[in-house]
Amino acid sequence: MRITMRLILLAAMGGVAGAPVEGIAAPASTGTLSVTVTGFKNYQGTLNIAVFATAKGFPDQSEAAVVRRSVRLAGADPVFEFNDLSFGTYAVTVFHDENSNQQLDKNWLGIPKEGVGFSHNPKSLSSVPQFEDAKFAFESKKQAVAVKLIY
Numbered sequence: 001m002r003i004t005m006r007l008i009l010l011a012a013m014g015g016v017a018g019a020p021v022e023g024i025a026a027p028a029s030t031g032t033l034s035v036t037v038t039g040f041k042n043y044q045g046t047l048n049i050a051v052f053a054t055a056k057g058f059p060d061q062s063e064a065a066v067v068r069r070s071v072r073l074a075g076a077d078p079v080f081e082f083n084d085l086s087f088g089t090y091a092v093t094v095f096h097d098e099n100s101n102q103q104l105d106k107n108w109l110g111i112p113k114e115g116v117g118f119s120h121n122p123k124s125l126s127s128v129p130q131f132e133d134a135k136f137a138f139e140s141k142k143q144a145v146a147v148k149l150i151y
Contacts, residue, residue: 032084034142038148046070050065050092
């Protein structure tokens with residue numbers, strides 16, 4: 001009898017694993033990801049950003065991203081905020097569409113002619129970074145990532 005009463009009290013206080021307690025919010029499982037983009041050679045055109053949760057489509061198929069945005073540049077390094085993003089593993093890719101033609105222009109070898117950037121900021125682009133190279137853990141209510149463009 002004593003053990004049963006103790007379990008009832010623990011359950012009422014939220015002390016038994018798996019026992020929901022009304023009025024107590026679950027821990028936050030979403031947050032705000034803030035992405036600052038730097039290294040512009042000019043502020044013409046638009047900047048496109050995509051946040052990927054998996055390697056599928058990374059880095060150039062933005063339709064596979066969990067969120068993506070495109071903004072017209074206005075003479076300052078932009079900061080993007082993605083609110084209510086679920087905690088998890090992500091990788092960010094950006095490209096500076098200087099001529100606003102909605103595509104990343106490349107030379108005949110396939111090398112970008114416009115600025116590109118990735119989370120974890122590779123120093124050069126001898127090859128296209130993979131998701132594994134750019135991924136990071138997003139697990140804070142507010143988390144910031146800086147991406148530097150490479151031209």
